[in-house]
Amino acid sequence: MLYPRSNDKRSVLSLDGIWSFCLDDGSNGGSINNDFISSRREIISVPASYNDQKDDPRFREHYGWAYYERHVTVPAFFSGERLVLRFDAVTHNARVFINGALAGEHKGGFLPFEIELEGIVRAGEDFLLQVAVDNRVSHSTLPVGNEEGMAFFGSDNAGVPSVEAAKRWRKKRNLPNFDFFNYAGINRSVRIYTTPHDYISDITVVPSVNGTSGIVDYTVATAGEGEVSVRILSREGAVVAEGSGASGRLEIADARLWNPWPGDPYLYTLDVTFAGDHYSQRFGVRTVEVRGHQFLINGRPFYFKGFGKHEDSAVHGRGFDLTYDVKDMSLIRWLSANSFRTSHYPYAEEMYDLADEEGVVIIDETPAVGIGAGAAQDPYRTFDIRQHHEDVIRDLIARDKNHPSVVMWSMANEPDTEHFPQSAKDYWCSLYEYTHSLDPQDRPVTFVCCQNNYEADLATREMDVVCINRYYGWYNLSGDLDAACYALSMELDFWQKIGKPLIMTEYGADTLPGYHLTSPEMFSEEFQALYYERINAELDKRDFVVGEHPWNFADFNTIQGVYRADGNRKGLLTRDRRPKLAAHYFRKRWSAIPDFGYKKK
Numbered sequence: 001m002l003y004p005r006s007n008d009k010r011s012v013l014s015l016d017g018i019w020s021f022c023l024d025d026g027s028n029g030g031s032i033n034n035d036f037i038s039s040r041r042e043i044i045s046v047p048a049s050y051n052d053q054k055d056d057p058r059f060r061e062h063y064g065w066a067y068y069e070r071h072v073t074v075p076a077f078f079s080g081e082r083l084v085l086r087f088d089a090v091t092h093n094a095r096v097f098i099n100g101a102l103a104g105e106h107k108g109g110f111l112p113f114e115i116e117l118e119g120i121v122r123a124g125e126d127f128l129l130q131v132a133v134d135n136r137v138s139h140s141t142l143p144v145g146n147e148e149g150m151a152f153f154g155s156d157n158a159g160v161p162s163v164e165a166a167k168r169w170r171k172k173r174n175l176p177n178f179d180f181f182n183y184a185g186i187n188r189s190v191r192i193y194t195t196p197h198d199y200i201s202d203i204t205v206v207p208s209v210n211g212t213s214g215i216v217d218y219t220v221a222t223a224g225e226g227e228v229s230v231r232i233l234s235r236e237g238a239v240v241a242e243g244s245g246a247s248g249r250l251e252i253a254d255a256r257l258w259n260p261w262p263g264d265p266y267l268y269t270l271d272v273t274f275a276g277d278h279y280s281q282r283f284g285v286r287t288v289e290v291r292g293h294q295f296l297i298n299g300r301p302f303y304f305k306g307f308g309k310h311e312d313s314a315v316h317g318r319g320f321d322l323t324y325d326v327k328d329m330s331l332i333r334w335l336s337a338n339s340f341r342t343s344h345y346p347y348a349e350e351m352y353d354l355a356d357e358e359g360v361v362i363i364d365e366t367p368a369v370g371i372g373a374g375a376a377q378d379p380y381r382t383f384d385i386r387q388h389h390e391d392v393i394r395d396l397i398a399r400d401k402n403h404p405s406v407v408m409w410s411m412a413n414e415p416d417t418e419h420f421p422q423s424a425k426d427y428w429c430s431l432y433e434y435t436h437s438l439d440p441q442d443r444p445v446t447f448v449c450c451q452n453n454y455e456a457d458l459a460t461r462e463m464d465v466v467c468i469n470r471y472y473g474w475y476n477l478s479g480d481l482d483a484a485c486y487a488l489s490m491e492l493d494f495w496q497k498i499g500k501p502l503i504m505t506e507y508g509a510d511t512l513p514g515y516h517l518t519s520p521e522m523f524s525e526e527f528q529a530l531y532y533e534r535i536n537a538e539l540d541k542r543d544f545v546v547g548e549h550p551w552n553f554a555d556f557n558t559i560q561g562v563y564r565a566d567g568n569r570k571g572l573l574t575r576d577r578r579p580k581l582a583a584h585y586f587r588k589r590w591s592a593i594p595d596f597g598y599k600k601k
């Protein structure tokens, strides 16, 4: 799927800004009731989550539909062009109405969707655009929620109502099976863009290297009649290769490779014309390969220095904010990091563009988090998620396939792979094959494994890279770093035999900024830094460990709970991006660790 860009043949009209908004009261179920909306409308900013824009508890507690609306005027000079309405992300489910008629629907809150306006709207016309947004999560959504909030009732705590009693009186609410606030709304940009009626619908670039040449296999999908012409432009604007035809192979002599910073993340542009259309697609010449227990980029063993992140900031919630993305890229460089995982959902396209430009490596993750219910039930047999999971993987790869920064796909975060091991292995290995089959660049595929009985887990070891989240010394063996290192070392002995490259994709400690102790204990800044010093010493002993991703880049908001004091505080940085002691520790450590060749062969 191409990102909307204006050029000599295409225009883009932004629909970001102030819209009208109201929360449903449960009586309209996603249908448009204009009397209901007009009596409750208030202002809201797009793009952004709606939850933290208002000082009314209803906005954070909401369960169900909310309604956005605005009037749109399509410029007359768009006349004769193909008109497309594009939502970059609406979380979680969207129903789009134009002049009161349903024009499109979409399930999934982190990937774009489009609505062709042919026959619905004409250039020069005004129209009413209304969007119904559903924030509910359940056993049939990704991310996964507990069904109708009953999961927390019926416990044996004295005074807690039984499930039956709860059903009689409880106000329904979301109970996410994931540890980040269930921000919702039109979280990313909305646009109308134009193309000619005969247009370029997609571009695929598959780079490889042959000696000093860059080999570029390209495919251009089109609609209508015309001839495809392609040119490859260097970063400096020189034509370095050209050809014609909807697909083909071009060669760049003495190619400049895309390398992670502080290397040169060199970008080329595939400039495509077809009939009266024109689109320029940036790409990088780089190779990615797992070989033995190494992760190779351009044939050299790469070491992941970085973190799991979130799209999360005050007031914006999970809303797209290019300024925060630029700031986070600056902090990634300040920390001497070289990578991040898009935990736990695809991020805004603009962040991948920045990573391409800045030379930051991405592990691209789907929103499949929360797949598990402990030993209570086999989620692979009882959660209705498989088709949607395949849809999300298909759409993720369609969106991100050309980014040189994307080097691996993560199908999920912390699914249950322990309680129903064979069922889990069947699910993940078949989805692994499906994911590989969709990626034209055939990048490595994994999922991120939750702290578990790793000997019982039959799925994690089948992935191209073993990605584990481990909290020895925090959630278990709490505060006892000697025991934590011993337990981790035992587990690493196990993975040593498996022979795959391993990334520690999460490890961390909740830390209150400004809480200092001369004898480090949990929640202090000194403990967080010491925790990482000790765990990293264990990781350094193992050549098959090819990456360290502390959890998390920054503090972030979650649902309220006894373990969350103003959200999750495991950030190396505070939520407003100020460094804790551990950030200074990693800045020093990572500035001394090279991107390549850190571990022996």
Ligand code: E8X
Pocket: 178, 179, 180, 344, 414, 450, 451, 469, 471, 475, 476, 506, 551, 568, 570
């Ligand atoms: C945590 C993280 C959470 O924020 C992240 O989204 C997924 C969790 C740790 C799981 N991983 O809670 O800070 C630990 C499982 C029990 C040992």
